Amino acid sequence: MNGSTIEKRTAPRHRVLKRGTxxxxxxxxxxCMVRNISSNGAxxxxxxxxxxPPSFxxxxxxxxxxxxxHPVWSNDNRIGVAFD
Incomplete structure (x- = not known):
């Protein structure tokens, strides 16, 4: 990341490595494997x-x-989800 990157997240992320479904x-x-999580998503x-599907x-x-x-972005085998 460079110094001009703007953080868009409203809640802090916590790095984890947990098995999920x-x-x-x-x-x-x-x-799935949970790589980071916050109160808003993962x-x-x-x-x-x-x-x-559109939600899970x-x-x-x-x-x-x-x-x-629900998914908000994907890149190869990684996805970002927002909690409803």
Whole structure:
């Protein structure tokens, strides 16, 4: 990053490395790795972001964490989600 980069996030991010699942409303889901998280959203690594539904739940079983969210950006196998 260069010195002129503007931080757009409204909540601080916390770097993590936690196994998660994107659970779909109609059933099914995909595994993911949570790389950072804030009160507003998270950055996730997934095998293939193509074909994700417009909303889903992020489940982190180890933390008993479940939040409804939607994708806001994707880049290769990484996606950013905002919590609803």
């Amino acid at each position: 994107l659970a779909f409303v109609g059933g099914g889901g995909v595994d 950055r996730l690594d997934i095998v293939n972001p193509v074909g994700l 739940k992020l489940v982190i079983e180890a933390d008993q964490f479940i939040r409804r969210c």
